[in-house]
Each structure stands twice: as structure tokens, then as C-alpha cells.
Amino acid sequence: MSTSTIEAETGSYPVTDRNRVKRLHERGSYDRTAVHAILDAGMLCHVAYVIDGQPFCTPTIHWREGDMLYWHGSSASRMLRHLKTGTPACLTVSHLDGLVLARSGFNHSANYRSAMCFGTARLVEDPTEKEKALRAVIDRFYPDRSTLLRPTTGQEIKATAVIGMRIEDASAKVRAKGVGDDEEDYGLPIWAGVIPVRTVLGETEVSPHLPAGVSKPETLSLYGAGTRLDDALTEAQRLYEEAGNQ
Amino acid sequence: MSTSTIEAETGSYPVTDRNRVKRLHERGSYDRTAVHAILDAGMLCHVAYVIDGQPFCTPTIHWREGDMLYWHGSSASRMLRHLKTGTPACLTVSHLDGLVLARSGFNHSANYRSAMCFGTARLVEDPTEKEKALRAVIDRFYPDRSTLLRPTTGQEIKATAVIGMRIEDASAKVRAKGVGDDEEDYGLPIWAGVIPVRTVLGETEVSPHLPAGVSKPETLSLYGAGTRLDDALTEAQRLYEEAGNQ
Numbered sequence: 001m002s003t004s005t006i007e008a009e010t011g012s013y014p015v016t017d018r019n020r021v022k023r024l025h026e027r028g029s030y031d032r033t034a035v036h037a038i039l040d041a042g043m044l045c046h047v048a049y050v051i052d053g054q055p056f057c058t059p060t061i062h063w064r065e066g067d068m069l070y071w072h073g074s075s076a077s078r079m080l081r082h083l084k085t086g087t088p089a090c091l092t093v094s095h096l097d098g099l100v101l102a103r104s105g106f107n108h109s110a111n112y113r114s115a116m117c118f119g120t121a122r123l124v125e126d127p128t129e130k131e132k133a134l135r136a137v138i139d140r141f142y143p144d145r146s147t148l149l150r151p152t153t154g155q156e157i158k159a160t161a162v163i164g165m166r167i168e169d170a171s172a173k174v175r176a177k178g179v180g181d182d183e184e185d186y187g188l189p190i191w192a193g194v195i196p197v198r199t200v201l202g203e204t205e206v207s208p209h210l211p212a213g214v215s216k217p218e219t220l221s222l223y224g225a226g227t228r229l230d231d232a233l234t235e236a237q238r239l240y241e242e243a244g245n246q
Numbered sequence: 247m248s249t250s251t252i253e254a255e256t257g258s259y260p261v262t263d264r265n266r267v268k269r270l271h272e273r274g275s276y277d278r279t280a281v282h283a284i285l286d287a288g289m290l291c292h293v294a295y296v297i298d299g300q301p302f303c304t305p306t307i308h309w310r311e312g313d314m315l316y317w318h319g320s321s322a323s324r325m326l327r328h329l330k331t332g333t334p335a336c337l338t339v340s341h342l343d344g345l346v347l348a349r350s351g352f353n354h355s356a357n358y359r360s361a362m363c364f365g366t367a368r369l370v371e372d373p374t375e376k377e378k379a380l381r382a383v384i385d386r387f388y389p390d391r392s393t394l395l396r397p398t399t400g401q402e403i404k405a406t407a408v409i410g411m412r413i414e415d416a417s418a419k420v421r422a423k424g425v426g427d428d429e430e431d432y433g434l435p436i437w438a439g440v441i442p443v444r445t446v447l448g449e450t451e452v453s454p455h456l457p458a459g460v461s462k463p464e465t466l467s468l469y470g471a472g473t474r475l476d477d478a479l480t481e482a483q484r485l486y487e488e489a490g491n492q
Contacts, residue, residue, distance in 0.1 A: 018300055023319060043356070044342045048294035048303035054264055055301055057294035059340035059360045073269060094305035096290045096445070099469065104395055105384050106402040110289070114305045138351050149350055150431055156352040179453045185396055191462050192453040195469050199342070202442030207425045209432040216437050223345065223441050 018118055019169040027173045032067075034172040038115035039064050040237040041230035042093040043141065047071065049079060049089045049121065062091060063140045064237070065245070067167045069117060070124070070133050072160055080123070080161055089121035089165055095230060097176065099195040103185040109175060111194065117170040124162040133162045140240045141233070143219040199229040264364055265415040273419050278313075280418040284361035285310050286483040287476035288339040289387065293317065295325060295335045295367065308337060309386045310483070311491070313413045315363060316370070316379050318406055326369070326407055335367035335411055341476060343422065345441040349431040355421060357440065363416040370408040379408045386486045387479070389465040445475045 012030045013019065021028025029035075039045075045062040048055055056079070062071045069091055073079065079087070098111035124130045134157065138146040179192045203225045204216065222232050222239075258276045259265065267274025275281075285291075291308040294301055302325070306317045315337055319325065325333070344357035370376045380403065384392040425438045449471045450462065468478050468485075 018302070043345070044340060044358070046292035046294075046303050046305075046338055046340070048292075048301035048336075050296050050299065050301050053296065054334055054364075055294035055296050055336050056264070057292050057303060057336040057338040057362065059292075059338055059358070061356060088300055090294075090301050090303040092292060092303040092305055094290055094292070096475075099289075099387070099447075101388065101391070101466075104402070105380055105392060105398050106406065108384060110307060112290070112305070116303065118300075134351055138354060141345070142347065145347070146351060148436055150434055150436065152351050156350070160352065178451065179455075181453070181455065186455040187457055188396055189457060189460050190394055190396065191460050191466075192456060193462070194451045194453075195466075196448030196451065197445060197475055198448060199443060199445045201345075202444060205424065205440040205442065207427070207438040207440075209425075209427065210438060211433055211435060214435050214437050216439070220347075220437075220441075229342075229443055 013167065013170045016169045019116065019171045021171050021173060027175055029172045029174070030170070031172065035115045035117065035170045036064065037234070038095070038113045038172055039069070039093050039117070041113070041234050042095060043229070043233055045071065045091050045093045047089055047091045047121070049082070049087055051079070051082060061137070062093070063137055065136065069119070069165045069167060070136065070162060072133075072137060072162045083121055083123040083161070083163055086120040086122045088118075090116060090118050091165065092116045096197050098197050100179055101192055101195070102179050102181045103188050103190040103192050104181070107179070107181050109180060111175050111177070113172070113174045113176070115170060115172045117165070117167045119165040119168045121163050121165045124164045129164075130157065130162050133164070134160065136245065139245070141236055143222070143236060143239045143243070145217070145219070148217065201225055201227050201229060201232065259413065259416045262415045265362065265417045267417050267419060273421055275418045275420070276416070277418065281361045281363070281416045282310065283480070284341070284359045284418055285315070285339050285363070287359070287480050288341060289475070289479055291317065291337050291339045293335055293337045293367070295328070295333055297325070297328060307383070308339070309383055311382065315365070315411045315413060316382065316408060318379070318383060318408045329367055329369040329407070329409055332366040332368045335365065337363045337411065342443050344443050346425055347438055347441070348425050348427045349434050349436040349438050350427070353425070353427050355426060357421050357423070359418070359420045359422070361416060361418045363411070363413045365411040365414045367409050367411045370410045375410075376403065376408050379410070380406065382491065385491070387482055389468070389482060389485045389489070391463070391465070394463065447471055447473050447475060447478065
């Protein structure tokens with residue numbers, strides 16, 4: 001039995017040179033559930049990859065099925081020729097949760113949740129896997145929406161590149177607490193506190209071209225005005241898995 | 247006069263192989279003002295760099311002085327030994343502004359603003375530049391706050407690595423509009439619309455260790471509950487530059 005199989009059974013990603021949390025390691029975790037929770041609470045990710053020694057940090061939308069991460073791009077994308085054979089990549093999702101103002105510059109900080117995932121990014125070329133992925137990018141965010149839509153054309157499928165990456169190792173890092181001042185600074189007459197940050201949804205702007213009588217699907221109530229985006233996305237992923245998509 | 251000087255005078259970054267916007271290029275721009283506006287509206291960035299062929303995508307806090315980008319880390323950081331001599335990096339700031347639900351899967355999208363900046367990341371070793379940067383990381387976000395704080399110790403300065411990168415080329419990419427359905431899909435009985443996303447500040451949580459009579463500095467009213475984080479950060483940068491720090 002390989003080390004990675006053992007790790008999978010214990011619910012943690014293997015710890016390697018590239019995912020070991022070196023800085024403030026008490027904030028780190030290799031637990032699958034912790035990593036997945038951070039990934040699933042976000043829609044926006046950043047992917048690092050290398051072309052001819054030059055690193056690129058590309059923002060995109062990601063989705064997850066088990067230990068597989070997916071994102072997509074145009075078939076005209078810069079990265080595509082490197083994906084045919086597979087290329088090392090690092091996909092990171094981060095949430096800024098608060099500004100931490102301390103009594104010293106050194107103890108200023110931020111509350112955050114971040115997950116860094118390492119693996120080999122590959123173009124999804126199998127037609128069945130690609131079709132499933134193009135449904136997933138809709139239904140993972142908007143429950144059952146793909147069944148309501150105008151079907152995707154062959155040309156549209158051709159124009160879209162889907163990239164998949166199995167998470168080989170990963171780490172989660174979280175700071176979720178108050179001001180971390182040195183005790184000897186408590187008595188100083190300096191204001192300190194945490195300003196929370198949250199990402200929320202606004203009032204839906206309905207398309208002006210909608211035919212009369214077409215109403216918003218009930219399933220989109222997940223994304224009601226004032227709802228936290230991370231909560232909505234976490235719940236959408238739960239529904240997606242519950243529907244047997246995992 | 248070099249090309250880059252000419253470009254600086256016209257207010258645009260040079261267009262090179264690495265920053266040319268290839269996908270949906272109508273959303274792209276190389277304009278300094280456009281790039282800086284996206285950078286300045288964010289606190290969280292992602293930096294891509296390469297160690298032994300392996301890309302890393304690291305979330306961190308960045309700040310900007312003219313065409314210089316700065317971020318910091320622990321002196322124990324993985325990246326440090328590569329920074330002594332300078333290493334190619336790509337720093338990206340992205341804002342998710344809306345979920346775009348169309349009548350076809352292909353036309354689903356997101357509203358966003360993102361800036362990708364390329365350059366060579368170097369450790370800031372000059373004591374004067376490092377001291378200035380450690381003041382800037384406070385004052386750029388919280389006007390004049392560094393003057394109110396317990397002074398930074400030599401040990402703290404030693405434990406903090408400051409990284410600087412001159413932006414050599416960059417691109418901004420923005421989608422800020424309604425649903426982009428094909429006209430022939432307008433008549434379909436499918437709901438379509440945009441769900442706006444915004445990142446806002448919550449009610450300040452004051453440190454429980456504060457001595458009596460210490461009140462919140464007036465300058466922090468920038469970060470009042472309900473304020474959009476991007477607006478607050480943009481205004482803080484404006485005040486920082488107005489105070490002669492640019």
C-alpha cells in the first residue's frame with residue numbers, strides 16, 4: 001500500500017516539500033476536509049503555471065469533484081499547448097475575512113482562509129469527461145440549471161478548453177482570531193481591533209431581454225441579496241454532491 | 247530613448263509576449279491608470295513564482311508605490327533564497343464583481359476586474375528602503391497609523407522579509423456588463439440576469455485588552471461598517487499619495 005493511499009484513508013493529503021507550511025505553521029493543515037471547505041467556499045481561484053521559465057498567475061473560476069479540480073479557458077489560451085502533455089500547476093483559493101490592527105506594525109495581520117493545491121494540469125480531451133465538466137461548471141454553482149438551458153453547440157464545446165488537475169498534495173492555512181499583540185503591549189494607549197470583511201450578494205439585475213412570464217428559478221434563492229457568497233457556494237456544492245454528482 | 251520610456255510617457259505598459267491579452271482581448275488594457283486602479287482596490291494578491299520548475303501561487307498582502315509593488319513574508323519563507331538574486335514573478339489582483347447567468351452554458355460568465363503584473367521579485371535589503379516599506383504597509387492602508395504604534399524592534403525587522411518588484415509589463419482585464427447572450431437566444435423561456443457581488447466591511451471588533459479611554463482613531467472611519475472594501479482601499483491609497491508618499 002503506497003503512502004498516498006494511506007494518507008487518503010486517514011483523510012489528509014501527504015506532506016511534501018512543496019506543500020509543507022513553513023511560515024506560521026500552527027495555522028496550517030493538510031486535512032482534506034479543511035482544504036475542500038476553503039475551495040468550495042470560493043468561485044474565484046488563481047492558478048500558477050510556468051511557460052519557458054516565466055510564471056503566470058491567472059485568475060479563473062474553478063470547481064471540484066472529489067480530488068479533481070477543474071477550470072476552463074478559451075481554446076486560444078496561452079497555456080493550451082502546455083496542457084496537452086500535462087504541466088505542473090498550483091491552484092489557490094483565498095478568502096480575506098478581516099483586517100487586524102495591532103499595537104505594533106509587526107502584529108498587524110489579516111484574517112483569512114487559503115488553500116494551495118498542487119498537481120499536474122491536463123487538458124480534458126475525453127468527450128464524455130468534457131461534456132460532464134461543462135455541465136458541472138453550471139450545476140455545481142446553480143443547482144440543476146444545465147437542464148433548463150439552451151443546449152451547448154458543438155462549436156461552443158470546441159471553443160472551450162477544460163483543464164483538470166488531480167490534487168496530489170495540498171495545504172490549508174487559516175487565521176481566524178482577534179488581535180495578536182504581545183502581552184507587554186496591552187497597556188499601551190493604542191487602539192487595536194479587527195475589522196471583519198465579508199463578500200456578499202446584491203440585488204439581482206434581471207436581463208432586460210427576458211420574455212414576459214419567465215421567472216427566476218426557485219433554486220437560485222441560494223443567492224439571495226445579503227447572503228454571504230462563501231455560504232451560498234458551500235451550500236451549492238453540498239446540493240451538487242447530494243444529487244449524486246460526487 | 248528606450249521603448250519603455252516612451253511607453254511610460256504615454257501612460258501604458260509595453261505589450262510583450264507575456265502580458266498580451268489573448269483571450270477576449272476586447273476586455274484587456276495596458277493602461278497604467280487602469281492597472282493601478284485594480285491593484286489599489288485590493289489588499290489580497292496572489293504571487294506566482296517558480297522553485298526548481300514547480301510553480302507556487304501564494305496569497306499575500308501587497309502595496310504599491312508608483313511602478314513598484316511590495317509584499318512581505320517571514321524571513322523563514324520558502325522563496326527567500328531565490329529572492330536574493332531576483333526571481334521572475336507574476337503578481338495578480340482580482341475582484342469578483344458579479345455572477346452572470348445566461349441562457350446557454352457557454353454565455354455564463356462573471357463580472358470581474360483583474361490586473362496581472364510581471365517583473366523580477368527581489369529582496370529589499372537596503373535598510374532605508376526596508377524601513378520605509380514597513381511603514382508603508384501600515385500607512386498605505388491606515389492613514390498615519392505607523393506614527394501611533396509601538397516602534398518596530400530590530401528583531402521584528404530582521405524577522406520580516408520585504409520583497410519588491412518593479413512592474414515591467416502588466417495588463418488589466420475587466421468585464422463589467424450585463425448578460426452576454428446571443429441575440430437569437432433572447433426569446434427563449436429561460437431566466438437570465440446578473441447577481442452582483444461586493445466585498446464589504448463589518449462592525450469593528452475592538453480588542454478586549456484595550457486600556458480605558460483609548461478610542462478608535464478618526465482616520466479609520468474610512469473602514470466604516472457597510473463600506474465596500476475596494477472603495478476604502480482606493481481612498482486610503484489616494485490619501486497615502488496625497489501625503490507625499492508617491
